[in-house]
Amino acid sequence: xxxxxxxxxxxxxxxxxxxxxxxxxxxxxxxxxxxxxxxxxxxxxxxxxxxxxxxxxxxxxxxxxxxxxxxxxxxxxxxxxxxxxxxxxxxxxxxxxxxxxxxxxxxxxxxxxxxxxxxxxxxxxxxxxxxxxxxxxxxxxxxxxxxxxxxxxxxxxxxxxxxxxxxxxxxxxxxxxxxxxxxxxxxxxxxxxxxxxxxxxxxxxxxxxxxxxxxxxxxxxxxxxxxxxxxxxxxxxxxxxxxxxxxxxxxxxxxxxxxx
Ligand SMILES: [Zn+2]
Numbered sequence: 001x002x003x004x005x006x007x008x009x010x011x012x013x014x015x016x017x018x019x020x021x022x023x024x025x026x027x028x029x030x031x032x033x034x035x036x037x038x039x040x041x042x043x044x045x046x047x048x049x050x051x052x053x054x055x056x057x058x059x060x061x062x063x064x065x066x067x068x069x070x071x072x073x074x075x076x077x078x079x080x081x082x083x084x085x086x087x088x089x090x091x092x093x094x095x096x097x098x099x100x101x102x103x104x105x106x107x108x109x110x111x112x113x114x115x116x117x118x119x120x121x122x123x124x125x126x127x128x129x130x131x132x133x134x135x136x137x138x139x140x141x142x143x144x145x146x147x148x149x150x151x152x153x154x155x156x157x158x159x160x161x162x163x164x165x166x167x168x169x170x171x172x173x174x175x176x177x178x179x180x181x182x183x184x185x186x187x188x189x190x191x192x193x194x195x196x197x198x199x200x201x202x203x204x205x206x207x208x209x210x211x212x213x214x215x216x217x218x219x220x221x222x223x224x225x226x227x228x229x230x231x232x233x234x235x236x237x238x239x240x241x242x243x244x245x246x247x248x249x250x251x252x253x254x255x256x257x258x259x260x
Pocket of ligand 1: 025026027028029030050051052053054055
């Protein structure tokens, strides 16, 4: 699966077929032999070089294979083999693909975001994701679309230039169809936080403030984070805010008894 994701990341932006031709060396074009195409192992065995021309093969290939394997293992350990684990594996795989395509090309393919949105609604309708129904899924998609579309329109009106691509809007709508509205808020919060940090680092290192950066990697990273620890983080935040308000109420001597 990780090897296939590598092919998708390479060929989808070029609008090439995902199945033909078989993998080739990017330098000499020689087809890669079956025994040289074993995920991770072949890269290590060949020391990251083509057997035919000795050209360097990007470390991105074994990296994505390893990340995909780790995501699958983590989902298995978290929930065993269930329809939900399968759904979230496909979701995480889509996140890996979007992360790299947006990183390299600054585009988020509609074929992933829009088809993903439809799949999210379908798997929620058949209740393969615990706690999700078709209505929560649609509400999540709508929240995801509007929460980015409105600021994108306002920015464009005020600054007269595109500040946020529609690809990001469609991507967050797709995430909402799998994760629901709470997931959308979580993803927006963490992607904005990490995106701002990255932008700040860029500015400190002398980048121009109008330099565009892809937002997809931050959105996809946050979505994967939500899949694994989202409910824990939200429980913890709820606990913290409750303590804060309880402290506030006690300090103010307010005679309100909280209904808990
Ligand atoms: Zn070669």
